[in-house]
Amino acid sequence: METRSMPSPSATPADIVAWLEAHCRAWNEDDVPGMFATAAPDLHWVNVVGMHWHGRDASIAAHVAFFRQMFAGVPLTLAAIESVTAVDVNVRVVVVRWQVGDYVVPTGEVIAGEENRMSLVFSGSDDALRLRHVANVRIDPIAARHDPVHSMNAG
Template sequence: MKTTIILLAAVLCSFTTLAQNRKADAQAIEKQVDAMVTSWNNHDHSDMKNYTTVDCDWVNIVGMWWKNRKEVEFSTQFYHDRMFKKTPMQKKGVAVRFVSPTVALVHFTSHVGSFVTPDGHQLPAADDLALLVYVKQNGKWLMTAGENVVIDLVAQKNNPVNFMPK
């Protein structure tokens, strides 16, 4: 009986420790998302090495696929120098789901201000949703992949999930 109680206590302690670690990891990931938002709002992405992996990739909102940090940093900065110079981003939400102890999927919702495209079209402010993949390397959470889309409010009204039986 004593052995069973000790074993049960050990199992409960390990679950508590895991939950605490997950909470700390989720907070660390959110700080990395905040660093990305700060880079955006400063319109300077030279600090990407602090929150991305060397082999990170990104698929942007119009389907351009940048395949390593060098391409992601160059391309992001390229557009900030030309069309996002004064466009702010506001973090609206971050949801973290752990796939393993060292891999997390992050749904990041933001509000991006209006901007003018390279061909002169004015685009209004909009909410975006990004799916980000984070990996833990040497004790630090880094983004290794991302893709973002504009949230279409008209289409959201027709989301089949809204019609699912409860």
């Protein structure tokens, strides 16, 4: 059975670390356009409840609306960089975990401090790094305790 360790911060490519830090900083400053400063025009974004936005402009518009409704002032913290996988010399897939502060969804339900796992696809590198695709998943803490792979790796 193969087990994969988390990359150390020093092993994570500097351009990926810089992107994640800039994204987190922009979120915490409620700077939605800043969150997408290096996104490709044809970006695809799938959010935590399955909405799919095609295009940077649509992704910005959706995030602006949601920041007005529920995310303004909600803190975001990078919890872990779980993996960075080079698909080829120009494409990398990154998996990270974010810690999101409490917020209230449009139905009035309070979401109390959650963790999300995000897969990101980047093309290019350094100053030419472009975000191409995001899939964001809310981590269910009850289900996570029953992850069969986690329990196999823990023993």
